[in-house]
Amino acid sequence: MRKIINDPVHGFITIDDPMIFKIIAHPYYQRLRRIKQMALAYLVYPGAVHTRLHHSLGAYHLMHLALQELKQKGIDMSPEEEQASKVAILLHDIGHGPFSHALEHTLVDVHHEHLSLRIMQKLNDEFEGKLDMALSIFQDQYPKKFLHQLVSSQLDVDRLDYLARDSFFTGVSEGVIGYDRIIKMLTVSGNELAVEEKGIYSIEKFLIARRLMYWQVYLHKTVLSSELMLVNILKRAKALAQSGETLFATPALSWFLQRDIPSDQFDLDPNNLDQFLLLDDNDVVASVKVWASHPDPILSDLCRRLNERRLFKVHYTAVEENIDLDAIKKKLCTHFNLAEADLPYYFTQDSASNMAYSAGDEKIKIAYKNGRIREISEIEDTLISAGLLVPVKKHYICYPAI
Amino acid sequence: MRKIINDPVHGFITIDDPMIFKIIAHPYYQRLRRIKQMALAYLVYPGAVHTRLHHSLGAYHLMHLALQELKQKGIDMSPEEEQASKVAILLHDIGHGPFSHALEHTLVDVHHEHLSLRIMQKLNDEFEGKLDMALSIFQDQYPKKFLHQLVSSQLDVDRLDYLARDSFFTGVSEGVIGYDRIIKMLTVSGNELAVEEKGIYSIEKFLIARRLMYWQVYLHKTVLSSELMLVNILKRAKALAQSGETLFATPALSWFLQRDIPSDQFDLDPNNLDQFLLLDDNDVVASVKVWASHPDPILSDLCRRLNERRLFKVHYTAVEENIDLDAIKKKLCTHFNLAEADLPYYFTQDSASNMAYSAGDEKIKIAYKNGRIREISEIEDTLISAGLLVPVKKHYICYPAI
Amino acid sequence: MRKIINDPVHGFITIDDPMIFKIIAHPYYQRLRRIKQMALAYLVYPGAVHTRLHHSLGAYHLMHLALQELKQKGIDMSPEEEQASKVAILLHDIGHGPFSHALEHTLVDVHHEHLSLRIMQKLNDEFEGKLDMALSIFQDQYPKKFLHQLVSSQLDVDRLDYLARDSFFTGVSEGVIGYDRIIKMLTVSGNELAVEEKGIYSIEKFLIARRLMYWQVYLHKTVLSSELMLVNILKRAKALAQSGETLFATPALSWFLQRDIPSDQFDLDPNNLDQFLLLDDNDVVASVKVWASHPDPILSDLCRRLNERRLFKVHYTAVEENIDLDAIKKKLCTHFNLAEADLPYYFTQDSASNMAYSAGDEKIKIAYKNGRIREISEIEDTLISAGLLVPVKKHYICYPAI
């Protein structure tokens, strides 16, 4: 049995393992079809509507290529390890909810990686322990550390796929990375993933492309603004729901609107995870649309604005000098007839930051022909040491133009 | 004022007309962001999640290119005519609802072109008559017939964009057409659109690509099956709603579930159009998800299957001989414990057909250097005369594997 | 030992067999670097300067993919057969000389396939018989006929590569074919190559793309004209050389200018092949450039025209009626002060023809799921039966605009 899936990014993705089939066919995995990879970024980049399912299939494909490459270079690997690595990458994002970033700050206060782990464990029960090794790799408990690093590190197939995919679907051609060349340059040294010396410039380019994607796409002012607006909508809806107001919502969304679940208590009630697994983009978007005619003026105004793409503006405070915050706030309160306590629905002050390469996390290692291994940020002549270790942080305020 | 939109298919789309801006910003147009161009085709082609908004922006871009080309060839055109043609193409699909094909057979029994016209008229009222010329072009009432043909004919920018876009997002590279070359070959002869002689092979290729996309994508067996399932779901939900069963739905979806609106009476109640303009994919998908736990066994089973992608199979009856229909039906009734009247929810017999080129519709004309004009199907040496005039029709049956 | 070659068409080409290495490193093979795949087509398509070496590496790559695919489908194949098939495709064009088409009509009156065979035999001697199986496959003497068909048939990897490559380098995007999908659809039935049923539309598209490339590129009027001019130049140079005129030329080119070698006597003198193996595009182009200042007015005029791209015009005689051939010829003789015997240097009457699919040659077979095999031109609903079996022939005359 062998199935071929058309992927505009990678060409054809082949699936030929009954176990992988079963995972892909599982309702938990199919749910990812209904969650956009880039949340609200499609309000700026209309093509960016690809799904988390599509990304995880792509990452699975790159994992396959990477493992073939390593095997050809003589790295020892059993069929079970191959399968487990593929399962781990397929499921690495299974814990994402709709508009993950917004959701995590409002309704489901649990990190998506924790949820991925919990769902993988739940699946493992169903699959009678057959995901044990995948879980071990995912949690970095497996001796062959490079398998974990392929799933999660600063040079994992997750990043290789999402950068390639996001630049493809947004049309930001500058985010294009040479993922095929990087994969050809992968090797293993002492159980850890490394890149052959002649791949240094490709890595540089990959880190710069990622940096560009952050500022041009993921942290684009309009994307930031729309996500903030969704956060405010969900906060308001939750407040109304908990104060006893009638509020349209799907049952799963209602579940999270009507109760506060502290993150450390999420796992105590199995209903929480079950309801989470029923949530996707459609629950949120359909409800926001209905809320646009809710009697609460704040909720309905915010929802109409988001639906109709009349978004708040983001202003970087470092660039525009002499901003009179108090005057702005006052004007907003007057214009929208807001109580001071409700101002945060219309005004946010925060910062966005990104770091091209972190010397603290899973580091990228370069393998020289003579056997020497060096961390990339230690190599002279590369940009990493010089310019990429400092995080870039941009302070901003966000509110509607009035 | 000038705005640039990234489009992975065409590069950058430029918008620099305040009137076009206003139309794009209108909630009716923004609604198209929430309607997938290819309905359920993403169940086969995971990348095919692009929206009707994206397609209509792309068609607008090609209209711009085509008009520039014609102007450079000396075809007379006023700025108003340019703007009106762009407005007409921007709005040509404004009447599409979610999963249009399925919807038209169940809840909203009105053709989407009729709805497009009605919505354009509604917008024209709001814009105080400024869409008059666009409406005239759209309805083929404008003297310069070629402007209408660019909007709607067998070689319109609508088709050029959707073939290019659908093959891009599905990854079916064989659907790629040389739209840029075709546009360079466009000309006008006696008020009608024509293609220069040396573009004949490009037109052939375009028609063949379209034919391939039909059978490989739009009428793909699995796509057919999932659309049939959605039709059956909506029929069942409507039957239940009208028999008084409680049924989760967004208000807009409820409106159409709870009443039968004959197509000739749709326009009588303005609420019909207003509710239609609130409908999009999210209403349908969110409801189908909730219905998966509805007490009605047929509704919940069909919904669970669609959600989890456990789809019916389509079998072409011409290929598989000796099919015993009665036996299949009987088996289905037994297996699903179905009353005979409910069998159609699980068994469909129908046909799919497609015609690469229709000699009856707006024909494609070829302009020779010596001034002669010929219809493409009359030219010897081309494939059109020979092979493309006959519709291909495939009979099939569709039901779950049991 | 493993080498990766960047190919803009296919990505990375991997070579990992010492035998294949040796063949690629051989001077006979390296010679193909200096022969353009598309001869003079770069005078119309400036990007079309890719080499025969590049094409044969690409075909080798597709052979590798096709063999992997067949193996995965359970087709039995030994490592020796794999290697031999790859060697056969690598060397299938080794017998091409510079501007092959022009050369075959003037200096080297032997078909390139015959020369390929002779050179392969010569290499086989050097490699001490290790090319025996490759030779057997190349000559269609090997029992597993599908291996030969992959090298040479109406659906061989040669065509798949050259169509993909030529459309890539010319920028004629309409020539793009879905070679990756076609390869995925290949299978073997009774020792012969076949295409799975669901690949029918891809094959149609491939044949149409080929047809388009013929008329838009390979037989483009300007390409035809420049090749005719080179034929005339070489004929004139040969006439001058054999009449004792001094004529600049590289030693290898001199060899062929100074003697007439009937095709059936080419093999008698081993020097013929040795000199042939020293010839490439540079000998011809460098000499044509020097000949541009030769005292013979016909030779120098033709050479200057070709160098400076002042080409003859091709007129299709079916389109332009009432052409007075005698008047044209007379005008040419007067204008160029030509003896009647020399008129053919300035005036050609001939025809170009192409057939999309030939029912006579190695046919394309379709394999149905139920095991049935049908030749593609016998299948109703396909275009092949209807339109593609008739050769298209275009009569033309070619001469300078005066």
Add this chain to the structure above:
Amino acid sequence: MRKIINDPVHGFITIDDPMIFKIIAHPYYQRLRRIKQMALAYLVYPGAVHTRLHHSLGAYHLMHLALQELKQKGIDMSPEEEQASKVAILLHDIGHGPFSHALEHTLVDVHHEHLSLRIMQKLNDEFEGKLDMALSIFQDQYPKKFLHQLVSSQLDVDRLDYLARDSFFTGVSEGVIGYDRIIKMLTVSGNELAVEEKGIYSIEKFLIARRLMYWQVYLHKTVLSSELMLVNILKRAKALAQSGETLFATPALSWFLQRDIPSDQFDLDPNNLDQFLLLDDNDVVASVKVWASHPDPILSDLCRRLNERRLFKVHYTAVEENIDLDAIKKKLCTHFNLAEADLPYYFTQDSASNMAYSAGDEKIKIAYKNGRIREISEIEDTLISAGLLVPVKKHYICYPAI
């Protein structure tokens, strides 16, 4: 009159100015068809056989786009200035000879920019002064300095085209730059070219891509080695020619082999330029091929090696420690039976260096919305200040593996 040229890199290039036509049709320009843009790089990247003509047409196309963009932003520009800028970019590389880098060190000791200027002046005489403004722009004497900067600066359309084109034809996808976005971001501030603020990350990416192309392609070890070998071949041939040895060569190549022309005397004899204008890749390659059987053992050995791609190896001396240069040299002399004076034909010690951005040259300026202009290397948060100002220099030795 309007001509469309297919360019696989940019799509269609349109030419619609009779003056531009005449320049392109001129033999001096057509000569660029016979000179490869990337010299011997095709020995590593088989696709890199595109020509200088193709590049300069591409740069002309980007100039056209850039000028349209600036005009749309309200920058004042006359039709004459547009035409002159296009002429200047079309001819900016007209002074390149075959294998320019190698040639400049051996036969024609004049910088190609000087030759471009001389040839433009020669053409200007022929065109009766119509190139005056183009010459003025080329020489940076024209008041609107940004026109010169588009032709020649650190962000000129020359670089935008060659990076895009070279990465396209080599298949090094990592060299891909977002030239279309950069062009959209161009503006003019006080007569000088600048980039809008939001283009900063695109510029970073462009500089990094250029850096990658240098080390991965232009200064690739094997490319370096083959160019050194060609230098040595030409030096040896010149020495033999001047010592009275018989040596095959085209007349133009002979001209330069037989005399030493000090760079400051090149212009004194007009024959020098006339002969130079007859030289192209074919003269060199055809001669090298003939020299492979020359009686001189050094010349013939070097030529055979280059023809058959048996190249010297380059070793970076910083990486490989403890290299015993004397031992190597001694071994080479013994093995090849070399007099010490002839050792340089087989052994080179040199360095390659590249600088991503030079703060000294025509700087890249960033234009902020508030009107402020800053040089890019002065902007905090960019990589340019930090890492790109330092040249990277790699010392190497080059000799045959023995």
